[in-house]
Amino acid sequence: MSIVIETQNLRRCYGRGVTLVAAVNGISVSIEQGEFTAIIGPSGSGKSTLLNLIGGLDQPDEGRVLLQGQDIAGMTGNAISDFRRDHIGFIFQAYNLIPVLSAHENIEYIMLLQGVPKLNRQARVLEMLGLVGLKGLGHRRPAELSGGQQQRVAVARAMASKPDIILADEPTANLDSKTGAELLDLMRQLNAELGLTFLFSTHDQMIMARAQRLVHIKDGVVEQDEVR
Amino acid sequence: MLLVQLAFRNLFRNGRRTFLTCLLITSSLVVMILMDGLILGMLGVMVGGITQTLEGEAQIYKSGFRDRFDSTLYLASPESILTVLEEDATLTAYAPRVIVPAVIGSSYNTLGGMVYGVDPEKEIATSRLRQALIEGEYLTNNPRGLLMGRLMAEKLEIGIGDRVVLTASAVDNNELVQGLFRVSGIIEFGPKELDESFVFIPIGAAQALFHLGDGLHQIALRFKDFQDANRSDLALAREIQEEGVEFKGWLALQPSVGAMLEMTSYATLIIGVVLFLFASLGVVNSIFMSIYERLYELAIAKAIGTRPAFIGGLILLEAFALAVISCGIGLPIAFCLMTYFAANGLPLGGTMEFSGVVLPGRLYPELVWYQFVQFPLYVILLTVVAAIYPALFAARIAPARSLQKAL
Incomplete structure (x- = not known):
């Protein structure tokens, strides 16, 4: 299996002087194609910071983030925006969607940014809606969808751009356990059937139970890397 | 197209705020048009009073x-x-x-x-x-x-x-x-x-x-x-x-009128600038409120790959749409008011003499085409200019920090 993401001695600090805290303190980890991995750890352990650094949402103070061999740590402006658009899918905790756009338009949005032709876009949106079990609900705006349905649309949007990896930061945090389990089953299914690579940041037991690999983080360092 | 669609939908997300901001811009435009019309009307009365009473618009005489x-x-x-x-x-x-x-x-x-x-x-x-x-x-x-x-x-x-x-x-x-x-x-x-x-x-x-x-x-x-x-x-x-023969127009015959005209145009400019400055501050405030309200959403849009220029452009387009809507509302209102006052006059409370000219008891504003073309363009331009700073702010949103802050 090829390596999708590799971090090398990644370090990110917040504050200054005596208040300086290393949220991520020299983490080196690699994620392979098709993995279903969860970064776990207590609150403040640095898992979300690590996910932000991997996703190019934050800049490391030291170290490198290699995505398909390309270092994204120094990218800024349009370059990092375009890179995220084309290579990384994001699912956040909540309010993932643009409220004034319908589910269909939310999924289409990222492809519009990519410049995908209209016919291809439409076909892919319908395909994605079908994959996440929301066929026929594309016209609804986020406010007209349940929390679980909204997260499904977020999954569909994340997949729509054909990314190398999907990063999910606490995707079930705002869902009840049943809906959360259904969403995770869907993602696991997409991982198994389509070979999509998922990387979670979580302390949700349901995700941990489904993950193939658990990267335990504490105080900004990898404490344990557990492959099941 | 997506940008336009998003801008218009965003505008109507918070109807009350959009309405209030529109009201501010619309009022500024209407007041500006009315004020210009009244000043033109007053100048017309004053220049007319001087030139038409006895002096004439020009004179020929021995040096x-x-x-x-x-x-x-x-x-x-x-x-x-x-x-x-x-x-x-x-x-x-x-x-x-x-x-x-x-x-x-x-x-x-x-x-x-x-x-x-x-x-x-x-x-x-x-x-x-x-x-x-x-x-x-x-x-x-x-x-x-x-x-x-x-x-x-x-x-x-x-x-x-x-x-x-x-x-x-x-x-x-x-x-x-x-x-x-x-x-x-x-x-x-x-x-x-x-x-x-x-x-x-x-x-x-x-x-x-x-x-x-x-x-x-x-x-x-x-x-x-x-x-x-x-x-x-x-x-x-x-x-x-x-x-030995001299020809002089009314401005040369009455230099004080020229000075008065110049002063009036400066006064109009100053009042206009102050008026639009206040309106611009209102627009900036309103746009910032809308940005802070959507901070998480904008951060997500940026996180998934929206370029900073697109975000900035969206904010500018929202401001542009706001100004266009305001002008669309303000122009008919201004036209109706101007037409009414041009026909019926604005009561001044009695005749008065000013600089040797008798001002009538009612002032009739003058309706000129440029008030309905230039002023709306100024309003649109100034609104968009006022939105540049908020647009830059929105374009520079750091996704990781904003996502954390907004949650």
Whole structure:
């Protein structure tokens, strides 16, 4: 299996002087194609910071983030925006969607940014809606969808751009356990059937139970890397 | 297309805020248009008051005459000038005049004043002499008829039909000359200076009395477009220019009016800038509120790959749409108000005299096309300019920090 993401001695600090805290303190980890991995750890352990650094949402103070061999740590402006658009899918905790756009338009949005032709876009949106079990609900705006349905649309949007990896930061945090389990089953299914690579940041037991690999983080360092 | 769609949908997410911001921009536009219309109306009254009462929009006279109203400085052979005036297409009217300082006496009193020898017919189209008549009859062919200001008549304690003796120096030999006239009409222009110092007699009688022959002291002109009078390249001015003859437009005749016009345009500019500054602050505030409200959403949009320029462009487009909507609402309102006040006037609470001009009790705003084209464009431009800072702020949102902050 090829390596999708590799971090090398990644370090990110917040504050200054005596208040300086290393949220991520020299983490080196690699994620392979098709993995279903969860970064776990207590609150403040640095898992979300690590996910932000991997996703190019934050800049490391030291170290490198290699995505398909390309270092994204120094990218800024349009370059990092375009890179995220084309290579990384994001699912956040909540309010993932643009409220004034319908589910269909939310999924289409990222492809519009990519410049995908209209016919291809439409076909892919319908395909994605079908994959996440929301066929026929594309016209609804986020406010007209349940929390679980909204997260499904977020999954569909994340997949729509054909990314190398999907990063999910606490995707079930705002869902009840049943809906959360259904969403995770869907993602696991997409991982198994389509070979999509998922990387979670979580302390949700349901995700941990489904993950193939658990990267335990504490105080900004990898404490344990557990492959099941 | 996506940008436009997003911008318009975002605008109507918070209807109340959009409405209030629109109200602010709309009010600024309406006030600006109304204010400009009123200022134009007031200037029109003031310039008209000066040029149309007696002065005319331009004058032709012997060099130096206007400095001291020296009656010995006159156009001795004005025929060639009158011929040019008769044929000039830019003019609507002209009025030849004789102007001599004189002592005006009645049986009870005497006063110093100015005697205007006028052509009664030509004055009708040139000045307000005919309209100023409040009692008696306008000048006719009667060579002994005289029009007198109301205040002067009161001071001389005379009325219609009473005798008046004009005493002055003859312009050719400085000998004292006297003429007997009868008051045929009482006039009232409004400005005190005119109503207590001026008398009007037929021009032929004046030329004969003051030994002028065919000579004239002044020719007052009215143009089809009153601004022509101030044009430096006016063909008429070049044509009549000969040794010792001066042609001056109303701005040169009344430099204080020019200064007033300049001051008014500065005042308008300052008021406009202040008005739009306040409106811009309102727009900036409103846009910032909308950005903070959508901080998480914008951060997500940026996280999934939206370029900073797209986010900035979205904010600018929202501001542009806001301004366009505001203008769409403001223009009909401004047009209705302007049309109403242009027809009915805005009450000022009574007539008043200002800089020698009588302002009527109602002010009628002037509706001009540029108010409905230029001002909305300024509003749109300024709103978009005001939105640049919020747009830059939105474009620079750091996704990781904003996502954390907004949750």
